Amino acid sequence: MASSYLLQCPNFSTNLNLTSKPTTLKTTPSFLLIKAAASSSNNNTSTSTATSNNIRDEARHQNLTNPQQNHNFSAKYVPFGADPATSTESYSLDDIVYRSQSGGLLDVHHDFSALKAFPGSYWRALFDSRVGKTTWPYGSGVWSKKEWVLPEISSDDIVSAFEGNSNLFWAERFGKQFLEMNDLWVKHCGISHTGSFKDLGMTVLVSQVNRLRKMNKPLFGVGCASTGDTSAALSAYCASADIYRAACAAHCQRAFVLSIDTDFDGCMQLIREVTSELPIYLANSLNSLRLEGQKTAAIEILQQFDWEVPDWVIVPGGNLGNIYAFYKGFHMCKELGLVDKIPRLVCAQAANANPLYLYYKSAWKEFKAVKANSTFASAIQIGDPVSIDRAVYALKKSNGIVEEATEEELMDAMALADSTGMFICPHTGVALTALMKLRKSGVIRSSDRTVVVSTAHGLKFTQSKIDYHSNNIKEMACRYANPPVSVAADFGSVMDVLKKYLSKTPKWCLGLEEPTCVATSEPAKVMIFGI
Numbered sequence: 001m002a003s004s005y006l007l008q009c010p011n012f013s014t015n016l017n018l019t020s021k022p023t024t025l026k027t028t029p030s031f032l033l034i035k036a037a038a039s040s041s042n043n044n045t046s047t048s049t050a051t052s053n054n055i056r057d058e059a060r061h062q063n064l065t066n067p068q069q070n071h072n073f074s075a076k077y078v079p080f081g082a083d084p085a086t087s088t089e090s091y092s093l094d095d096i097v098y099r100s101q102s103g104g105l106l107d108v109h110h111d112f113s114a115l116k117a118f119p120g121s122y123w124r125a126l127f128d129s130r131v132g133k134t135t136w137p138y139g140s141g142v143w144s145k146k147e148w149v150l151p152e153i154s155s156d157d158i159v160s161a162f163e164g165n166s167n168l169f170w171a172e173r174f175g176k177q178f179l180e181m182n183d184l185w186v187k188h189c190g191i192s193h194t195g196s197f198k199d200l201g202m203t204v205l206v207s208q209v210n211r212l213r214k215m216n217k218p219l220f221g222v223g224c225a226s227t228g229d230t231s232a233a234l235s236a237y238c239a240s241a242d243i244y245r246a247a248c249a250a251h252c253q254r255a256f257v258l259s260i261d262t263d264f265d266g267c268m269q270l271i272r273e274v275t276s277e278l279p280i281y282l283a284n285s286l287n288s289l290r291l292e293g294q295k296t297a298a299i300e301i302l303q304q305f306d307w308e309v310p311d312w313v314i315v316p317g318g319n320l321g322n323i324y325a326f327y328k329g330f331h332m333c334k335e336l337g338l339v340d341k342i343p344r345l346v347c348a349q350a351a352n353a354n355p356l357y358l359y360y361k362s363a364w365k366e367f368k369a370v371k372a373n374s375t376f377a378s379a380i381q382i383g384d385p386v387s388i389d390r391a392v393y394a395l396k397k398s399n400g401i402v403e404e405a406t407e408e409e410l411m412d413a414m415a416l417a418d419s420t421g422m423f424i425c426p427h428t429g430v431a432l433t434a435l436m437k438l439r440k441s442g443v444i445r446s447s448d449r450t451v452v453v454s455t456a457h458g459l460k461f462t463q464s465k466i467d468y469h470s471n472n473i474k475e476m477a478c479r480y481a482n483p484p485v486s487v488a489a490d491f492g493s494v495m496d497v498l499k500k501y502l503s504k505t506p507k508w509c510l511g512l513e514e515p516t517c518v519a520t521s522e523p524a525k526v527m528i529f530g531i
């Protein structure tokens with residue numbers, strides 16, 4: 001009985017939602033109308049009865065016949081930072097709760113004693129055995145770690161697009177050419193179902209929504225504030241679970257988007273108020289369930305290095321859930337004996353939205369929210385991050401660092417990365433800038449194994465690339481811009497342009513003398529003819 005509501009600031013650029021025309025908050029009646037319509041339930045994900053021998057049926061059969069799959073792993077919510085051994089406050093994951101009694105954050109705490117009954121080698125082998133298969137739900141990079149994520153959910157309730165298992169790209173040329181590094185890697189979390197790392201968290205959250213609906217919990221909607229990535233993931237996973245159909249009349253199988261005249265922080269404040277008034281489940285990372293999925297990217301990095309721990313992991317930060325999720329994934333691997341240390345974490349912020357950076361620079365003395373200014377890294381244009389306490393914890397525990405990137409720095413870094421064959425988003429440009437600064441200062445050494453987390457697909461942020469390469473950004477030199485050359489559509493004009501371009505190349509290239517063998521040091525030219 002749930003539908004999905006999204007609160008977005010108006011200039012979101014990356015929205016992949018299946019939306020109707022955006023409605024402003026002033027049209028509250030429409031909002032209520034959908035709530036009232038949420039009366040029937042028809043969830044084909046959780047009641048898969050149609051075809052036999054699909055992967056979900058096979059998983060069900062396996063559960064019945066393979067007792068090894070029955071375990072006593074469990075998890076619960078505890079106040080963030082509290083010692084679970086002594087804290088008297090805890091909640092079932094089936095409770096709808098986002099804050100502790102004192103108003104603080106929550107954390108999902110796993111029963112480590114049950115998990116520790118198995119040695120690290122067991123977990124490594126189990127996770128490795130599931131990679132790249134189509135077995136439900138373990139073919140997902142998130143659900144391949146199900147025992148560490150949501151151990152008690154039935155595989156039947158899981159809503160998954162087999163997210164995760166993303167490419168860990170060896171940035172050979174970027175590393176060698178610009179940083180004298182040989183062991184630089186980019187974890188492409190944005191090469192994913194809806195083009196950002198949010199899929200990792202949303203599969204967990206929407207699966208739990210599916211479970212709560214089956215338990216007849218009072219839950220009539222799912223909602224988030226968003227710059228565009230969280231909302232895209234929420235829409236897609238709710239659509240995949242057919243959650244809209246259950247909520248609305250047949251003509252309205254899509255998310256309900258409110259375009260609100262404020263920034264992300266304003267939207268976040270509003271969705272928090274709305275979700276405390278209405279039975280709408282909060283899908284932002286304030287809800288600690290999301291981080292259980294996102295932490296699997298850290299486990300995956302270790303797995304991809306054959307359980308060797310990198311020296312550094314650099315993560316762009318906005319609302320600051322993800323930096324903690326990475327810490328948590330690494331920390332669990334250490335606690336449970338899969339590895340013997342964790343990497344140092346770097347959180348990279350845009351200078352135009354840098355409250356964590358300022359806090360770090362004050363030696364953690366005083367946190368002040370800021371008014372986030374416009375940045376090309378629009379998904380991290382956040383001045384009052386909800387997970388500030390989680391981020392500080394992660395950074396302190398990992399001997400971490402916070403860096404920042406100006407607009408020019410992040411755009412230049414993105415262009416340089418693209419010039420070496422990557423195609424990254426501006427947030428990844430922020431993380432690469434942090435790396436470049438830390439290399440320059442010698443903090444990160446040439447031989448350090450370093451992973452930069454790429455959080456979204458470059459294709460979601462093409463306008464920034466077009467602006468940069470057209471030299472169309474006020475007060476920015478766009479030093480690495482590569483604008484197209486306009487040329488008339490006739491052979492002579494094209495040849496004139498090409499001859500000028502190729503004037504420094506050997507004469508045989510221009511057909512002016514017999515070809516000789518090509519010197520291997522001669523760089524090849526790449527020419528693209530387009531409109």
Ligand SMILES: Cc1ncc(COP(=O)(O)O)c(C=O)c1O
Nearest residue numbers: 229318319320321322379455456
């Ligand atoms: C593409 C992208 N990168 C980075 C972030 C920052 O992640 P977090 O808010 O968890 O710090 C976000 C969203 O916030 C995002 O959408």
Ligand SMILES: N[C@@H](CCOP(=O)(O)O)C(=O)O
Nearest residue numbers: 226227229230284285319379
């Ligand atoms: N960039 C995010 C901001 C919200 O982050 P969340 O992880 O707290 O949901 C977005 O895409 O909306």
